[in-house]
Amino acid sequence: MRLGVTLILLGCAAAWAEPPQPACSLVPGWQQRGEQRSFIAENLFEYMDGNAEGYLIYGLQSMRGVTCTKDGVVFVIDISDMGDTDSAYGIYTANRDARQPATMLGMGGQIVPRRAIFAKGAYYVEIAANPEGDHTPALKQWTAALDAIVTGSTSPPVALSWFPSEKRQSIRLVPESVLGIRALTRGYAAQYEFGKAFLVMEATPESAAAVMKKLRARFGEVTEAKAGDEAFQVTDQYLGRLCFFRKGRHLGGYANVAEGQDPVTLASALSAGIR
DSSP states (O other): OOHHOOOOHHHHHHHHHOOOOOGGSTTTTEEESOEEEEEEETTTTHHHGGGGGHHHHHTOOOOEEEEEEETTEEEEEEEESSSSSSHHHHHHHHHSTTTTTOOOTTTTTEEEEEEEEEEEEEEEEEEEEEEEEEHHHHHHHHHHHHHHOOOOOOOOOGGGGGGGOTEEEEEEEEEOOGGOOOTOOOOOOEEEETEEEEEOOOOHHHHHHHHHHHHHHOOOEEEEEEBBBBEEEEEETTTEEEEEETTEEEEEEEEEEOOSSSSHHHHHHHHHHHH
16 A cells, blocks of 8 residues: 555655756856746746747747846846646757757757757757857856756657658757647658658547548548558648658558659658568
8 A cells, every 4th residue: 555655645746856956056156136937838928928939839838037147247047847748859959049059958059159959858958148248168167067967869850761861951849739730739840952741649549530531521622642641642732742641540641742853652651661
């Protein structure tokens, strides 16, 4: 009986786990300004008002933060629990500067003169620095200290490896309405020279099959194709030449496929990479 109670209590503790609380003492010489911060999705607007939606759309669960100062420099530090690695990596890629190089931090990171961000496991970490100037040395100290207290995977979401790398220009998590289609609730989209690949993860093969049925109804007259467990191709006014497939609980394909490329062949190759 006692063992059972203990396991229940441990389970509850895990369910109530908060993001790590950053503290100014993590790096010597820094002092705390104001109170430590703690927010959940429901009250995040109290902290960042118009910017809150950018976090909520990626599934923010909670955020903990602190403001630290040293020699007139102010660092605003926040650690957000995004619920899962896909969401944490997704908000990181949405906020990084694609024109600047990445940094080896967690699943992915970036340090620029006045800002540092990285994703690790289900967490998204960010530091905003003031005033203007190059704060890179201090940001490197802080990201190393924060990396040490944040737990979780340092490997990017496995779905990223399923997209062919040749001629890929970009890849990102789309938090809702992939391709602008509401039934495709959340997934990855990769831009290529010849079209856009996409991949959506449903909870079960049955729910994925139900979405495929909705897609067939949405596009009307379609041509059946061979890719994954089921597939069809169609030409759309906005999405151009495209092919949808279902493989287990995954939905994917290519849209806006350029002339000279076969949407079904591309979709088949993407489907074959899913493990």
